[in-house]
Amino acid sequence: MNAATSGRSSGDVILDVKNISLAFGGVKALTDISFDVREHEVRAIIGPNGAGKSSMLNCINGVYTPQKGSITFRGHTFAHMNSRQVAEMGVARTFQSLALFKGMNVIDNIMSGRNLKMKTNLFQQAIYWGAAAREEHAHREFVEHIIDFLEIQAHRKTPVGRLPYGLQKRVDLGRALAMEPQVLLLDEPMAGMNVEEKQDMCRFVLDVNDEFGTTIVLIEHDMGVVMDISDRVVVLDYGKKIGDGTPEEVRNNEDVISAYLGTTH
């Protein structure tokens, strides 16, 4: 179900990636990539392994600095992004390999996503009573809403390392949501899940997009998921863009088919 069936309308371009090139020494991870992302849409980035999808997300996120090209977010153009800056602008992400704090419980992990919104300084927090306590209560309420949204109430106090993989992914999503992002970058959120877990995750992703209007940029390998939930798709292969359009267009694109399935010569 994409924008056509859900009645969701995509807005203006919120993120515009122009001519990004990224190389690590001799390895050209990305070569001259350009695409845009509209507000409120679900944009998928797909491609075979090693195509440069995570690198692309890392560039948007400010983890990597591309040698060439620019990124325009809400009209402001940056040659390179600073992670903190990007987060403050409202871009959140999840990680393929789950960068959660395994020893902390679920509440604390999601709370760590509220870090940017915390205004009290170190001294106020050391004393706690007063401004810091009030702020903590307000943030805790927000975190509880997220826990309710993701249906993980039973695991509030469980150390994250003890949870099954599927639930850890949900906590990762929760932490990204705690930032109240406008754009959510999801790096393979369905990896390692069975059908039921994938359906649950899809539902949450769609609910986030629907209820909060968050723009979603999604790297995913499961074609079923991509075709079902995304509005538009970008296809990368060996660092180059080989397809861009609606799921239907991309599915029938010759280059995309040969990239995945190979061609006979």
Add this chain to the structure above:
Amino acid sequence: MESNVQTTFPRLMLEHAKQRPNAAALREKEYGIWQAITWQALATQVRHLACGMAEAGMKRGQHVVVIGDNRPRLYACMLAAQSLGAVPVPLYQDAVATEMVFPINNAEVAFAVVEDQEQVDKLLEIRPQCPQLARIWYDDPRGLRKYDEPGLASLDAVVEAGIARQQREPKFYDAEVATTRPEDVAAMFFTSGTTGNPKGVVHTHFTLLDRANAGKSFDKLTESEEVLAYMPPAWIGQNIFSYAQWLACGYVVNCPESSATVTIDLKEVGPTYYFAPPRIFEGLLTSVMIRMEDAGAFKKWLFHTFMAVARRVGPARMDGKPVSALDRLRWRLGDWFVFGPLRNTLGFSRVRVAYTAGEAIGPDLFTFYRSIGINLKQLYGQTETAVFVCLQPDHEVRADTVGVPIEGVEIKLTELGEILVKSPGLLKEYYKNEAATNEALTPDGWYHTGDAGFIDATGHLKIIDRAKDVGRIVGGASDGAMFAPKYVENKLKFFPHIKEAVAFGDKREKVCAFINIDFEAVGNWAEKRNLPYAGYTDLAQKPEVYELVRECVEKVNADLAQDALLAGSQVSRFLILHKELDADDGEMTRTRKVKRGYIADKYQVLVDALYGGRTEQFIETAVKFEDGRSGSVSATLKIVDAKTYPSMRRAA
């Protein structure tokens, strides 16, 4: 209090709101914090809901289905419906959509109050078969924003309409409440019968309140009790403990956050008055034992030492019998180190009275809880009797009886041993089923319970089995002996490794049984022995597991051999099923009672193999998944003989 009985539920609510407006009536955990709703707030909400429902056309005598978990707003809806003289009909929230068609059509239901999207979807699915269903009102709007169905609305909309109606006609609500009399129908409960279509059990305000008050005076319940409402509202027991007695006593009912958080919520609430079916107590004990096995050496030693003290001293102490000073000291030490913390972890720190019923409970299980200071007792009752028929008094608690008849109850036995009950709390009738009503209620007011039993020397009632299930052995060594399948099955289920059992033997030469292993307990047992297994079906067929189960069966046989009446019911052969019996497959009722006839038909080939002397049998069974799809499970089951013992005493 006499006046407490000759009244209705809405009137009781208004009384509490008048006398203690700011006391907590209900609590619900929202966003991690327990939020209380006062009696005054509840009364206001009920008033608005009732007015809103009247606006939507609800009339006196009409039925309203209520489907969902225990939620304050659903309770408010039931009170609102009763205020108008309408009849709430709670249904099981985990029922499949098709199961709801019969009750809805039988009761000509036009209004439905449901908890969330899941229930809404089920009703929308069966709507074509229930054309009279006009309104579907939901409590939790999550996921329902895009729904556009006729008659579907949030309860918020009902409240809004109600506020408007209240302002236009301020006297409307109170007039409606005044019109409802105690003899009017208060609620209807469909019994999930083990055979045929469910029957609607009709209760009035009087029948439910009479029994609620009888239970209240028996256990001296007050308004400061704390109760956790976690069983399905469709079950009469839940209604009595968290609705009828709630209004009769005015105590606080706590609603858990979700079914996944019940154990956590139980610990946080610390109820003082608690009910759970035996399988929950069994499950708790199993999990305690499993976790103790994983504990360190010192803790294990501590646990086993003090549990030995508890077993020796505990029951006598609980019963008020004399205990030596030294033993008392030992128990106190145990309480400090082990029992207190254990009760706390289980959530039972403040339990004054805990009841269990519905199935027989194993003596070891019973002793365990009583020995660590939890006042666990048994009771006997049915949907048709508004639960309280027999209760065990505090100092006369035993594992093998179900208690003494309480205030208002008379019991007598037929020549065949069936128990008859006379009580003010008996059902008014079976809805639209005169035949069944006349079959169950005699003209002079005695109710056929359908259970076989007897009153023992101490005046306690003992249940043997369902009367129609009690059979006779025909032919063979025990020709003519009584065969009570439930009695045998219960004894087998007392072992933590056996989850479910089905015994066959009526009109047969010997008794044979199907057994379901308990996956958690046996899995744990297998892991401790480094026995690998690949899932339930695989574990169930391991020869080591068969040995384990055979030991259990033979222990039961040895026990039965001691019983004068039932020595002929010993199990000669058994097999372990490859899949767990499930209500979704129609093999059990929603309250987990086995449907013996249905199972005998479905597994005919296995029954034949058992009696035919085969040592193994291939079986393939269809299973239904929770979303309604079908699949199949197959395996070759081994069939094993068990040793039987000669009867210790000759049956008369």
